[in-house]
Amino acid sequence: MDHFHLQDGALHCEGVSLEALADAVGTPTYVYSAATMERHAEVMQAAVAGAGTGEPLVAYAVKANPNAHVLARLGKIGLGADVVSIGEYRRARAAGIAPDRIVFSGVGKTAEEMAEALAGGLLQFNVESMEEAHTLSAVADAQGREAPMGFRINPDVSAGTHAKITTGTADNKFGIAAADALGFTREAAGLPGLAVHGVTVHIGSQLTNLAPLEQAFCRLGELISALRADGRDIRIADLGGGLGVPHGPGQPEPPSPEAYGEMVRRVTTGWNTRLLFEPGRLIVGNAGVLLTRVVRVKPGVRAPWLIVDAGMNDLMRPALYDAYHRIEAVRPSGVQQIVNVVGPVCETGDTFTMDREMDRVEAGDLIVFRTAGAYGATLSNGYNSRPLAAEVLVDGDRWALIRRRVDPDALAGVETADWR
Numbered sequence: 001m002d003h004f005h006l007q008d009g010a011l012h013c014e015g016v017s018l019e020a021l022a023d024a025v026g027t028p029t030y031v032y033s034a035a036t037m038e039r040h041a042e043v044m045q046a047a048v049a050g051a052g053t054g055e056p057l058v059a060y061a062v063k064a065n066p067n068a069h070v071l072a073r074l075g076k077i078g079l080g081a082d083v084v085s086i087g088e089y090r091r092a093r094a095a096g097i098a099p100d101r102i103v104f105s106g107v108g109k110t111a112e113e114m115a116e117a118l119a120g121g122l123l124q125f126n127v128e129s130m131e132e133a134h135t136l137s138a139v140a141d142a143q144g145r146e147a148p149m150g151f152r153i154n155p156d157v158s159a160g161t162h163a164k165i166t167t168g169t170a171d172n173k174f175g176i177a178a179a180d181a182l183g184f185t186r187e188a189a190g191l192p193g194l195a196v197h198g199v200t201v202h203i204g205s206q207l208t209n210l211a212p213l214e215q216a217f218c219r220l221g222e223l224i225s226a227l228r229a230d231g232r233d234i235r236i237a238d239l240g241g242g243l244g245v246p247h248g249p250g251q252p253e254p255p256s257p258e259a260y261g262e263m264v265r266r267v268t269t270g271w272n273t274r275l276l277f278e279p280g281r282l283i284v285g286n287a288g289v290l291l292t293r294v295v296r297v298k299p300g301v302r303a304p305w306l307i308v309d310a311g312m313n314d315l316m317r318p319a320l321y322d323a324y325h326r327i328e329a330v331r332p333s334g335v336q337q338i339v340n341v342v343g344p345v346c347e348t349g350d351t352f353t354m355d356r357e358m359d360r361v362e363a364g365d366l367i368v369f370r371t372a373g374a375y376g377a378t379l380s381n382g383y384n385s386r387p388l389a390a391e392v393l394v395d396g397d398r399w400a401l402i403r404r405r406v407d408p409d410a411l412a413g414v415e416t417a418d419w420r
């Protein structure tokens with residue numbers, strides 16, 4: 001069921017008219033459906049229920065959408081958090097997510113970040129190099145604590161996704177080579193302050209095929225056996241995120257969470273570990289749209305330029321990854337046109353799409369970019385001294401502004417000239 005639907009000829013999010021929202025808060029604005037993100041979370045929880053030993057933990061990848069109100073909603077229905085900075089850790093805690101439901105990933109954790117998270121509590125650090133393990137050991141030893149950790153394995157599997165969001169090939173910066181895992185884990189187990197109980201893998205994002213995930217999980221399974229044979233007490237297997245979401249007709253259809261859960265159950269039989277999952281996009285991607293207004297329509301050589309008031313600074317994915325976003329008129333005219341949709345930023349890359357067939361719209365009309373709930377607002381910036389877009393959360397027929405539009409003057413307000 002799509003919570004973005006037509007009602008009285010115009011697009012609504014749940015019971016709220018996007019036209020009314022644009023009038024109330026202006027554009028560009030991210031609009032999220034609480035019902036959609038909660039349903040996605042529950043579908044994921046159900047898909048992996050009963051897998052592994054003990055309670056499987058769905059630790060939402062905060063980076064996908066770190067808005068405090070989104071985190072609080074997801075935390076309330078039982079999701080944990082996968083964080084990659086102390087900023088995300090603090091946000092997860094502030095949203096009420098318990099320390100024992102938080103994992104800390106990322107290749108560049110600093111000693112300060114480790115110290116704060118260790119003191120505050122967490123389920124596990126996902127450590128990405130032997131060098132990092134040494135830093136964590138020193139941090140834990142200094143606090144007189146044991147840092148729970150697992151190594152992130154780079155399984156050297158091609159995820160079949162965009163090169164810039166592939167993370168599990170030997171040439172990527174993430175994780176340790178599977179061949180090093182035995183030696184590194186043995187070395188880490190001998191360091192003070194480290195409790196090595198986990199292994200983790202995450203091979204990329206927007207995966208539309210289960211095969212590379214299955215291959216990576218199988219490698220992890222072999223490794224768990226080898227680590228156990230070497231005397232390690234492996235209790236947690238964190239299978240990362242990465243499951244793709246549908247982007248609409250003509251786009252690759254990802255496997256369902258149920259099919260993913262089935263594969264996980266099959267591959268992890270006999271592992272005898274607790275299972276963790278780190279979905280981001282799956283939970284929030286299709287729970288959000290970017291609502292924007294057409295500023296003007298300018299004649300073009302191939303097709304007219306539809307210049308909208310959202311730019312690449314607001315939604316970076318097309319510029320960064322040539323990502324496809326479905327574009328819809330908020331009030332469909334029923335007449336189709338072919339257009340190039342671009343933003344106002346002074347970059348040729350500020351192009352959302354070329355030669356797209358869509359409903360005919362004119363200057364002043366509203367359109368939406370679909371599937372913008374993940375890696376949308378969080379990747380935005382103030383390039384060209386543009387404000388950061390507002391964010392709205394809809395729940396039934398009520399809505400709340402969950403991030404005010406951030407004026408460029410507010411950003412300029414932190415510029416200092418403290419010469420020394």
Ligand SMILES: Cc1ncc(COP(=O)(O)O)c(C=O)c1O
Pocket residue numbers: 061064082105106167202204205206240241242243278279280281282374
């Ligand atoms: C370690 C880790 N876990 C989870 C995720 C979430 O990925 P996705 O949003 O594709 O589920 C990412 C991002 O790719 C990641 O780097």
Ligand SMILES: N[C@@H](CCCC[NH3+])C(=O)O
Pocket residue numbers: 063165205206317321374375
């Ligand atoms: N930011 C990327 C996903 C990368 C996730 C982080 N590892 C996207 O929008 O598709």
